Amino acid sequence: MSKKDSRRTFLSKSAIATLAAIVGSKVVFAENFPKELEPVGLQPDEVKVKIPGKSDQLKILNSKPLSAETPPHLLDDEVTPAHLMFVRNNGIPPEEVDVQKWTLTIDGESVVKPMTFGIKELMDNFDHYSYNLTIECGGNGRAEFNPPAKGNQWGLGGVACTKWTGVRLKDVLNKVGIKDDAVYIGYYGADTHLSGDPDKVVISRGVPIKKALEDETLIAWAMNDQAIPVMNGYPLRLVCGGWPASTSGKWLTRISVRDKEHDGPKMEGQSYRVPKFPVPPGTKVPDDQMKIIESMPVKSIITYPKTGAIIPKGGSFEVRGHAWAGDLKVKKMEISIDFGVTWKTCELKDPINRLAWQRWKINVKLPEFGYYEIWARATDEKGVAQPMVLPGWNPKGYLNNASHRIGVRQG
Amino acid sequence: MEELSKKELVLKQAKLAINFGVGVIAFASIWVFQFTIFPDFFKPEPTIVEFIPDSTEPESVSYFELDSADIENGIHVPTGLIVDDGCQDVMVTCGACHSLDLVTQNRATRDGWKEIIVWMQETQKLWDLGEKEVVILDYLAKNYAPENTGRRKNIENIEWYNL
The missing domain is CATH 1.20.1070 (Rhopdopsin 7-helix transmembrane proteins)
Known part of the structure; x- marks a missing residue:
């Protein structure tokens, strides 16, 4: 691949010269500015970002690296349409993708012998599987934490459930041969680091071998029976449903089977980790007291009606949405229209397959004129329910599964 | 001979x-x-010749002027940044690698912002900011400070419509 070459052309202009031209004078401390960088902060078109393949109704949280979430009322479909699936990039997606030449290498301490596959080889040599898989950003809901946690301030829409098609990771790993000491897998992708350094790995996370060998863990080339959207990992992606979306590596080029916990960028330190024990809000937690997030917690969203509905007097209306619980199933779904004083149980469907979100609905009639909030609460198969207030505070603001609320009125 | x-x-x-x-x-x-x-x-x-500001200007005043047409209600519209001393430094420094959305959507104390800078230096190849660090921290701590939102905020900015 000519990743470096294209990068070089892209970065041909001297950053300092560009900066100086923009600001109309010499830049103080310009000597510290990395040579490879183009300053982006002053690009005049920054406000009109258009994400390739995505609806302009997504809310852009960050235009570089691109992150955008879906307003909950647009997540009403059982299978999230491709143009409505959220985007969370850590670096710059590959600019030129040649599907014919794209390869996936399986290596690491715990493989018998490293092997490399083209996409066609994967398609030809292994059975194909399709699953609807819920993928949620580990930081979904971060915006509500107090004190605030740094990073993209996700509301509710860093989640989607789409149909993924590919081969099982376990079939590929069995073909390559893994040793008994395999502990973890770590992925590598073709995206490049924001600093402009072509050799710096953007993000390389993974899952324990047990999760990697589950039936639903896929190496996917299709989403909703189409090529994967560019921003969601085209042409190849790892998909680990129910776990933080950052474990589902995009633009997948390599999977390393490790004999220890994977140690790629954003596996360690405070990234995608929460304290080992509950802490008061605002606590500084040392790295060695943090643990890796595995399954995402139980959660639900109201996708209909959109918040702000005014209901005619005496009218009833359907309230519906989705519920999911990481590796587990949701066993109960309830709503309250009286600020949590009483709860009504909703009709809840089984998931289409394991790790897919579950649809729920209920008919609601408001008793009289006034302002109401509809609160939604899911309970997983172990009896764990969503909290009404913020769950345990953690330094990086992960795992906020506080109940979704919408405002409605009877006129 | x-x-x-x-x-x-x-x-x-x-x-x-x-x-x-x-x-x-x-x-x-x-x-x-x-x-x-x-x-x-x-x-x-x-x-690189260092820019020498006019003697009437304090040292922290930046080396370029914002276009007044871009400013609405104290916000620099193209970037979304609050216009204040140090705004241009944030624009040039933070905007070098990532969009300024990442600044405007975050809130932190001065110590919190400092930690973010140190994290970027340790892991994301941010360079030594020299004397600009103070200017940038002053700006961020003043304009993007956290507010206490309690354990749960009211639902805000509801746009009402007839169902």
Whole structure:
């Protein structure tokens, strides 16, 4: 691949010269500015970002690296349409993708012998599987934490459930041969680091071998029976449903089977980790007291009606949405229209397959004129329910599964 | 014998003079040649000249002016940043790698912002900000400070519509 070459052309202009031209004078401390960088902060078109393949109704949280979430009322479909699936990039997606030449290498301490596959080889040599898989950003809901946690301030829409098609990771790993000491897998992708350094790995996370060998863990080339959207990992992606979306590596080029916990960028330190024990809000937690997030917690969203509905007097209306619980199933779904004083149980469907979100609905009639909030609460198969207030505070603001609320009125 | 050697001596000196002359001409032509093609060869590397602000301006005032047409209600519209001392430094420094959305959507105390800078330096190749760090921290701590939102905020900004 000519990743470096294209990068070089892209970065041909001297950053300092560009900066100086923009600001109309010499830049103080310009000597510290990395040579490879183009300053982006002053690009005049920054406000009109258009994400390739995505609806302009997504809310852009960050235009570089691109992150955008879906307003909950647009997540009403059982299978999230491709143009409505959220985007969370850590670096710059590959600019030129040649599907014919794209390869996936399986290596690491715990493989018998490293092997490399083209996409066609994967398609030809292994059975194909399709699953609807819920993928949620580990930081979904971060915006509500107090004190605030740094990073993209996700509301509710860093989640989607789409149909993924590919081969099982376990079939590929069995073909390559893994040793008994395999502990973890770590992925590598073709995206490049924001600093402009072509050799710096953007993000390389993974899952324990047990999760990697589950039936639903896929190496996917299709989403909703189409090529994967560019921003969601085209042409190849790892998909680990129910776990933080950052474990589902995009633009997948390599999977390393490790004999220890994977140690790629954003596996360690405070990234995608929460304290080992509950802490008061605002606590500084040392790295060695943090643990890796595995399954995402139980959660639900109201996708209909959109918040702000005014209901005619005496009218009833359907309230519906989705519920999911990481590796587990949701066993109960309830709503309250009286600020949590009483709860009504909703009709809840089984998931289409394991790790897919579950649809729920209920008919609601408001008793009289006034302002109401509809609160939604899911309970997983172990009896764990969503909290009404913020769950345990953690330094990086992960795992906020506080109940979704919408405002409605009877006129 | 003596005459011959005298003659030889004269000849030798003549040759020496001619060789020297040729040498000088050759060197001079090479010099002229290189100077035409590489005029900067012996000049020192260009260095970045630090901008010296007007004596009336405090040192923290930045090196370029924002276009007033871009400012609405104290916000620099193209970037979304609050217009205040240090705004341009944030624009140029933070905006080098990521969009300024990442600044405007976050809130932190001065210590919190400092930690973010240190994290970027340790893991994301952010460079030493030198004396600009204070300017940037002052700006961020003042304009993007956290507010206590309690354990759960009211639902805000509801747009009402008839269902």
